[in-house]
Amino acid sequence: MRSRPAALAEPRGRLRLCVCPGCGFLFNSAFDPARIRMDTDLEETQGFSPTFVRFHEALAADLVRRHRLRGRRIVEIGCGKGEFLALLARMAMGSGHGFDPAFVPGRAGPGQDRIRVEPILFGSAEADRVRGDLFVCKMTLEHIQYPPDFLDLIGRAARASGNAPLVLMVPETLVILDRLQVWDLYYEHCSNFTPGSLARLFRAHGLAPTVLRTAFDGHYLIIEAMPDAAGAITALDLPEEKPQQVVDAARRFGDAARLRLDGWRDRMERWGQAGRKVVLWGSGSRATALANMVGLDDRVQAVVDINPHRRGSYVAGTGHPVVGPADLAEIRPDVVVVMNPVYRDEIAALLRQQGLSPVLEAV
Numbered sequence: 001m002r003s004r005p006a007a008l009a010e011p012r013g014r015l016r017l018c019v020c021p022g023c024g025f026l027f028n029s030a031f032d033p034a035r036i037r038m039d040t041d042l043e044e045t046q047g048f049s050p051t052f053v054r055f056h057e058a059l060a061a062d063l064v065r066r067h068r069l070r071g072r073r074i075v076e077i078g079c080g081k082g083e084f085l086a087l088l089a090r091m092a093m094g095s096g097h098g099f100d101p102a103f104v105p106g107r108a109g110p111g112q113d114r115i116r117v118e119p120i121l122f123g124s125a126e127a128d129r130v131r132g133d134l135f136v137c138k139m140t141l142e143h144i145q146y147p148p149d150f151l152d153l154i155g156r157a158a159r160a161s162g163n164a165p166l167v168l169m170v171p172e173t174l175v176i177l178d179r180l181q182v183w184d185l186y187y188e189h190c191s192n193f194t195p196g197s198l199a200r201l202f203r204a205h206g207l208a209p210t211v212l213r214t215a216f217d218g219h220y221l222i223i224e225a226m227p228d229a230a231g232a233i234t235a236l237d238l239p240e241e242k243p244q245q246v247v248d249a250a251r252r253f254g255d256a257a258r259l260r261l262d263g264w265r266d267r268m269e270r271w272g273q274a275g276r277k278v279v280l281w282g283s284g285s286r287a288t289a290l291a292n293m294v295g296l297d298d299r300v301q302a303v304v305d306i307n308p309h310r311r312g313s314y315v316a317g318t319g320h321p322v323v324g325p326a327d328l329a330e331i332r333p334d335v336v337v338v339m340n341p342v343y344r345d346e347i348a349a350l351l352r353q354q355g356l357s358p359v360l361e362a363v
Contacts (some may be wrong), residue, residue, distance in 0.1 A: 004321075007314035011035060012292070013187035013220060016363065017250070024246035026173055031190035033145055038121070042102040046284075047083045047109065048307045051346045057214055066167055067134050073097065073133035077154060078140030082108030088136070089114035089302055098143045127153040138169040138218075142189040143283045151205050151314040153302055159227045168345045170198065171220040172214050174241060177249040180260045183289040183339070183363060184219075196240035198223055212239065217342050224354045235329050264363075271335055278305065279331065281347050282339035283310050283322045290339070290363065293318040301331055304352070325350045338362040 001007035016030040041329040044290075046052040064067065067091035079098030090111030091098035098117040108115060121125075135158050144150040158164045166349040173192040176184045185192075193201075199209045202225050211224035271278050280287045285303040291300070302323045303315055313322045325330070328351070336351065338344050348360060 001314045001316050002312075002321075004314045004319040007316050007319040010316040012317060015185060015187060017185065017192070017254075019247055019250045020197075021243055021247050023079075024194055024241070024243035026192035026194075026197075026246070026250065028187070028190045031145060031187070033190075036143075036188060037197070038077045038101045039058055040104050040119075041307050042244070043307065043313075044102060044284075045083065045307065045309075046082045047081070048245050049343060049346060051343055056087060059100060059215070059222075060084065060087045060091050063136075063167060063363055064088065068092060069134060073131070074134035074136060075157070076136040076138070078137055078143075079103065079117060082112060082117050084136070085115050085117070085335070086111035088134075094133075097132060099126060101142075109193075110268050111222070120151065124153060127157040128160075130157055132157075133161070133164055135137060135164055135166045136168075137166070141168055142170045142191050142193065145190050146190050148205060151201065152206070155207055163227045165210075166227075167222070168198075169215075169220050169222045172218055174213070174246065174249060175218045175269065177246075177253040180253065180256055181363075182257045182260055182293060183286045186285050186289045188285070193221060194241060194246050194248055195221060196242065199240050206304055217239070219342070220339075227312045246363065260292055264290070267361075268294065268296060268299045276321055276334035277301050277331060278335045278337065279323075279328070279333045280320075280337045280339055281305075282308075282343065286339040286363070288315055290316065290317070291315050291320060297319070300337075302327070303332065309310065325354060328356055329354050332356065333358045 001010060001049045013035050014030040015028055017026055018029045019026045046254045072094045074088045074090055074096045076098045079100045080102060081104055082098055085098045086108040094114035098115060099120060099122040101119050101121060102213040103117045103119045109348045135154055142149055154166060158166055170193050174194040195212055199212055202209050206228055207225040209223055209225045213222050215222055278300050280300055280303045287303050293329055301321055303320050303321050304325060306325060310322050311324045336358045338360055344362060
């Protein structure tokens with residue numbers, strides 16, 4: 001949010017997480033799509049982090065090699081600012097066609113001359129007219145209230161493209177439940193998938209999974225599939241949990257989530273009483289969720305982010321200012337709460353560059 005009053009006035013939604021005992025799918029039964037805004041104000045990119053860039057580059061190189069994409073056309077649905085699509089097109093020496101209402105021209109980086117992005121949602125008309133040699137959909141399906149309908153659209157486009165392969169990436173919800181990562185649940189993610197529920201969804205819609213794996217320290221779930229026009233979907237030896245395992249994990253999470261949040265409230269309170277300056281590192285969805293669920297108020301001085309497009313903004317709901325790493329020389333925090341442990345080494349290096357040595361606490 002670009003002003004503190006706007007951040008404080010931002011409407012809130014309710015999370016009522018439910019699980020289906022038949023397939024293991026988790027969803028927010030209180031979700032109202034009318035509350036969601038998808039436009040160029042959405043600053044979702046993680047592309048300013050060297051750690052994340054290395055992950056993207058390795059993922060893109062693997063896809064280009066295994067799917068023989070040299071000179072081919074890649075379609076990405078929910079491409080954000082277009083960085084990954086441009087990276088794929090550049091590595092493949094091919095072309096890319098993307099869809100995302102949050103796209104901003106000129107932000108895709110190297111390879112952007114090889115891509116074309118339409119700033120719209122992917123719908124039925126797009127499924128009928130768009131063709132490609134690989135269909136990619138990263139961190140988008142979890143935003144869709146009715147995933148089967150959306151998956152049917154992508155499958156339709158892939159079949160019309162000569163049974164082109166599909167690659168989808170979503171948050172890994174079983175890891176969220178098992179690790180008690182309460183701050184990884186937020187309103188925009190109305191649909192939540194585990195390995196088994198995602199694979200079952202694909203098979204139910206005529207898509208045969210060929211790859212099912214986790215990535216980025218288990219945070220992401222990646223599935224690859226091929227359309228099977230004959231409908232003869234064969235069960236594959238994939239690491240899929242049974243629906244009852246998800247139900248059990250959800251029950252344990254429901255019992256322990258409040259205690260986890262209470263623990264962070266107590267920790268913040270102790271730091272405040274001791275006069276310690278605290279900042280969160282990472283102003284994305286995790287920080288927004290933690291700040292609002294715990295109710296941080298003035299116990300946190302600021303939220304840090306290396307994305308320059310986020311600096312000068314404010315966390316929705318709480319109004320905490322978003323600052324850059326260089327601003328910490330003035331704040332001089334005693335404690336830095338690392339919102340994603342994957343970035344811990346990167347954050348530590350940036351702090352050393354500022355001559356700072358606060359305590360790092362990972363959520």
